[in-house]
Amino acid sequence: MHTSWPIIGHEWAVQQLQVAAAREELSHALLITGPANVGKQTLALTLAKALLCQDTNPERRPCATCSACRRVDSGNHPDLLLVEPEVEGRGVKIEQVRELERFLALTPHESRCKIAIVTAFELIVPNAANALLKTLEEPPAYAHLILLASDADQLLPTIVSRSQQIALRALDRKTIAQALVEHWHASEAQAQQLARLSGGRLGWAVQAITKPEQLQDMEEALDTLFTIAQSDLLTRFDIAQQLSRDAVRLAQTLEYWRMGWHDVVLLQTGNGKAVTFQERLPQWEAWATKYDLATSARILRLLTEALNNLQKNVNTRLLAEALLLDLPEE
């Protein structure tokens, strides 16, 4: 039997990569996709470790003790290149792709292969993605390219067709809750709550444990949603102004609101068990009886459109005001 990789969930993907890596049949170009914080980079780095590990028995790789494994952990391995966007929220630039090509052009320093990992590939500048096409199709024999992206549909079809896609999916609640208890020493109740809120993303749940602000932000966003329902025009404009100061935060807030109204729709359609914010059930129930399904569907649509528009660089203040005007009054 193979030793298992230190990865929670995604067993099928791990198994596939493990077998391929042990047999040295791994594809030269991998595309790992999945929602944010689901574990793409963890998987890529573990795979890199397995490929670079110095343990003589392929089935024991990664051993996590040899110097190669430790240098991957500390980001110092000469045969591993991690290409990340220079600015958060932007994509990798063409200069970085050229650097990657130079990196892959030279034979490995000490290992059997050279590995380049490119993160946030869905945001990459189109020219940079195009520059990678030829390398991606026929890289040197020792090279492995691992691309990480949220969604294959957002990439150039020519990129997707050149790589083997591993589509990670959100984990189920049970796996996350269990992992939080076992590895991050969360209490059972806390683990259950975070597992529900995380939407299947272990990374988010772990962050919520280590950084409590995240949960606070969420509570605040939901409080605002209730405040708005009881506010008149003027207060709404005030709230809109505050919200629009930070576009990233606004997007996060809208996302929470959307989850809230999604709960309302779930209640209205008799799927109450799936409600995300169980703690606020009474409020959702009140709304579920007060409004009809068409109204909640319309609000969900409004929120979805607002979120889409946010990505298109619109005036955030206008967007927030227009949205708040459309939210129903109590």
Added chain:
Amino acid sequence: MTQALYRKWRPQTFEDMVGQEHIVRALRNALHSEHLHHAYLFAGPRGTGKTSMARLLAKAVNCLAPVGARPCNTCEICRAVNAGRLMDLSEIDGASNTGVDNVRDLLEKVGFMPTQARYKVYVIDEVHMLSTPAFNALLKTLEEPPAHVIFVFATTEAHKILPTVLSRCQRFEFRRIPLDLILERLRAIVTEEGIEAEPEALDLMGRAATGSMRDAISLLDQMAAGGSVTADYVRLMLGAERRKVVESLARAWIEKDVESGLSTIAQAVDGGADPRQLARQLTDFLRGLLLMRLGAGAVWHEPTAEERQRLDALAQTVAPERLTSAVRMFSAVAAERGAGWQPQLPLELAFVEATLSPAPDPSGSDPQAAKPASLRVETSPPPVLPRAAAKREYPAPAPASPAPSALAPVAPAGGASKVETIVSRWQDIKRRMRPVDLSLSALLNDAQPLDVDQEGALVLGFKHSFHRNKADTAENRQAIQGLLEELFGGAFAIRCVLEKEWSPSVSQKAPSFTVPEPPPPPDDPIAGDEVVQRAVTELGAVAKVKA
């Protein structure tokens, strides 16, 4: 490291090129008659054989074998091309060498005779990424290159190429490869490589490849890495949902059972299905039903004979208009970008909307058809009990009034047609309002003529109370009246309402509501307005109503 299967199985002869017979024939004829063009453009979707064909051509024009047998794959030149070491074949990455300087480099060398072969072949892949100056630098040489030079451009996006370049090239369009040819190739590879694969698994992979051979072979490569390839494993890896889920979703939609629809989606997603793929499959399925409904079911290949009967019966219960609008909604989900926090949400939302929305009125005469207020109108032949309503824990409150369509006849006989003419010219009316009163015309952007009430007053529905309040002054109403009189003749009274509050029944209950001096913005329309009050108290404004 082993080579990826799609590289190992790159076609090495014209016979191996699958699905592009039209191009193979043309190129072969050109080879036979020695009427080679000096510039070729290969355009087409990914994985259809553009780069492979370019290499084949390079081999064929230079091969040492007799004309009919080219490329022979045994002569020195063919072997050199296959190993990627023929001096006279330059394969250039157009996307990395985009600049004019790269092209100048190339042009400098074009003049030299080939070292070994008959022709120097320049293959520029991803040529659409060349910059405009780079293209322009090429033009002169591309028009009249030395006799020993052949250019081959390959691209997925021919529309990005300058027309001046296009007109200098012979253009070949590569087609998506049909499913059976892909399957044939996959079977050949499986046999040759000694991979164990279930026929159904190959079929699934072939379908997932959507006409791209490289996608199909990559998939096979990926699946085969884990040992034998079973259909269940492929389904798991592709996140492909069983037909059952899709069918039960479609049924829930037809029966307007939101509850079971949403729980089906939730279960499928929890089981690891990709919501977007689910939306795509649902779209395909509904499209199939639509074809069946319209009597073209034979075009839909997927269902087996026994399924066909059941599905045909199902299809006959739905109105085609309902099907088309649902297909549109779900395909929008399949195309939507970015998953967000809850990836299943767009699908769920589309499902709710598709269930609630009536089929668009085929005559298209009812502008209110798409309005939420009339969402509950049952339009399909209802063979089915609305189970959802019976089961719901939280029954949606009944609409404040019966659905509008039921009340339509109540409106005065001439009213409906009058509204229709106004609705049809509404854009025009707004435009004509602009020179009269700019701010009023802006307010009207938020309004829609809804109906004519009992007194013959035209009802304007506003989406926001803010706009309604601003527009609803005697002066503004007069301005609108004036304009309407000018356009249509005859007098109109105007009534401004909130769209969501309006239902025709209101006009019945309150017959004395309007005429002649319309609704009470009591004595002073602005005194009660908080915005105005705060402007007065905090900013020291003076509020006045202009007569």
